[in-house]
Amino acid sequence: MDRTVIAYVIYLVVSIALTVWVARTLSRNGRVFLADVLHGNEKLADAVNHLLVVGFYLVNLGFVALYLSGDDTIEDTRGVFEALSTKLGVVLLVLGVMHLGNVYVLNRIRRRGVMEREQVPPVAPQQWVAPSAGAGA
Numbered sequence: 001m002d003r004t005v006i007a008y009v010i011y012l013v014v015s016i017a018l019t020v021w022v023a024r025t026l027s028r029n030g031r032v033f034l035a036d037v038l039h040g041n042e043k044l045a046d047a048v049n050h051l052l053v054v055g056f057y058l059v060n061l062g063f064v065a066l067y068l069s070g071d072d073t074i075e076d077t078r079g080v081f082e083a084l085s086t087k088l089g090v091v092l093l094v095l096g097v098m099h100l101g102n103v104y105v106l107n108r109i110r111r112r113g114v115m116e117r118e119q120v121p122p123v124a125p126q127q128w129v130a131p132s133a134g135a136g137a
Contacts, residue, residue: 003074
């Protein structure tokens with residue numbers, strides 16, 4: 001078998017395994033965060049979590065597939081390692097950027113929810129007081 005094909009197979013196996021591992025880790029640990037962002041609505045948190053995981057898989061596996069092709073033929077074992085390190089390094093960077101993007105968006109949603117909760121008075125108003133005649137003049 002050609003060394004280029006061996007590098008492609010190793011790249012695909014490692015990239016797919018990394019993508020699945022990161023997606024499962026983010027899904028499992030992000031569910032609690034989503035439940036907080038969505039004010040304890042567990043069903044909605046599960047649905048959003050699932051949608052985020054599907055999107056994560058689509059983007060990352062699509063990138064892995066597009067990044068598979070290479071222009072050069074790998075001539076020796078050193079070339080296999082160099083090609084794999086470059087390709088896997090880029091895949092890891094893309095996985096990290098996707099993760100940070102998800103956390104950023106969810107944090108923005110969470111902040112908005114916290115601000116909305118803080119705007120609600122802790123005790124319901126019990127009476128209304130008319131402004132006095134001397135106020136504001």
